[in-house]
Amino acid sequence: MILPVYVYGHPVLRKESEEIDEDYEGLEKLIDDMWQTMYHTDGIGLAAPQIGKNIRLMVIDATPMAEEFPELENFKKVLINPIITEFGDDSCNESEGCLSLPGIREEVKRPKKITIEYENENFELVEEVLEGFAARVVQHEYDHVEGKLFVDHISSLKKRLIKGKLNAISKGKVDVSYRIKTA
Template sequence: MILPVVLYGHPVLRREAEEIDEDYNGLKELLDDMWQTMYKSDGVGLAAPQIGKPIRLAVIDADVLSDEYPECKDFKRVLINPVITEYGEDECVESEGCLSLPGIREDVKRPTKIKIEYEDENFEVIEEVLEGFVARVVQHEYDHLEGKVFTDHLSPLKRRFLKGKLAAISKGKVNVGYKIKTA
């Protein structure tokens, strides 16, 4: 089932998400719904808070970016209860967008390398070192689980310039090809 994507301004996007365990009711169906919602919305990642669920769960399929970023090839993951345990020192600036902030793309500086520990859909513990754009995608989704959005990484001046657009998004005044939900 395709779920509505929660837009900027909804309080769930500012809440730190809670861990889940293998007894979480309806997890398989929720994951199926998240994949469908992400693909229908043309996203490469979707965190549970973006569909109104304040839990530490995200899905990512970055393979569509592999022509430009080879490290994204075959990168399809379910991240349950992820924790970024290390950030590399090198940083790079790249353009980012977000399904919850439609129509806004901005350059964001992030570390180019991370180490992350998470559980997969079978609750097997995985530890990975990720580099390049795939590390950026994971950090973007991870931010959602921490109650952050990518515009939080912008300068105060840049955020001030975006104030009108963000206000319009929070009121649902956007034209997108997917279901949305405001506060």
Template sequence: MLLPIYVYGHPVLRKVGAEIGPDYEGFEELHKNMWETMYHSDGVGLAAPQIGLAIRLFVIDGSPMADEFPELEGFKKTFINAEILEYGPDKEWDSEGCLSIPGIREEVPRSHRIRIKYLDENFQPQEEVLEGFAARIVQHEYDHIEGKLFVDYLSPLRKRLIKGKLNAITVGKVHTDYRIRLPK
């Protein structure tokens, strides 16, 4: 089932997600719906707060971008209760967008390398080191479960310059090819 994407200004996007366990009610259906919603929305990642749930869950499929970023070949994962254990010191700037902030792309600094632990879709513990664009995508989605958005990394001047666009999103003056849920 396709779920609506909660957009900028909705309070759920600013909540720190709660951990979940294998007994989380409706997990399998939620997990399936998140994949379906992400693909339908042309996203490479989707976090639970973006569909209105303040829990520590996100899904990523970077493989469509593998031609440009080889580290994304086969990079399709579920992250439950993720915790970034280490951020590498080297930062890289690149353009980011977000399904919850449609129509806006901005240059954002991210660590080139991270070490992360999480539970996979079977609630099995995993730990790995990610680099390059894989690390960038994970950091972006991880921020969602921490109540952060990519626009939080912008300079005060840059934030002022896009304030009108952000305000337009909060009232639905934005075009998307997917359903959205506005702030109340």
């Protein structure tokens, strides 16, 4: 089922998410619904807070960007209870957008390399070192389970410049091809 995407201004996006275990009711269906919602919205990642669930769960399929970023070849994952255990020293700026902030794109500085631990959909523990755009995509979705948005990483001047757009999004005054949920 395609779910509505919660947008800027909704309090669920600002809460730190809770860990879950294999007994979480309806998890398999929830993951399937998240995939459907992400593909319907043309996203490459979706975190549970974006569909109103404050749990540490995210789905990512960044393979459509593999031509431009080879590290994204077959980069399709379910990440449960993710924890970034290490951030690399080198950073870079790249433009980011978000389904919860439709119509806004900004340059965001993030580490080029991370180490992350998570459980896959079978609750097997995985530890990975990710680099390049793969690290960026995971950090972006990880922010959601931490109660953060990519606009938290931009300067106060840039935030002031997009304040009108942010206010419009929080009131649902945005033209998107998917259902949204405001506060």
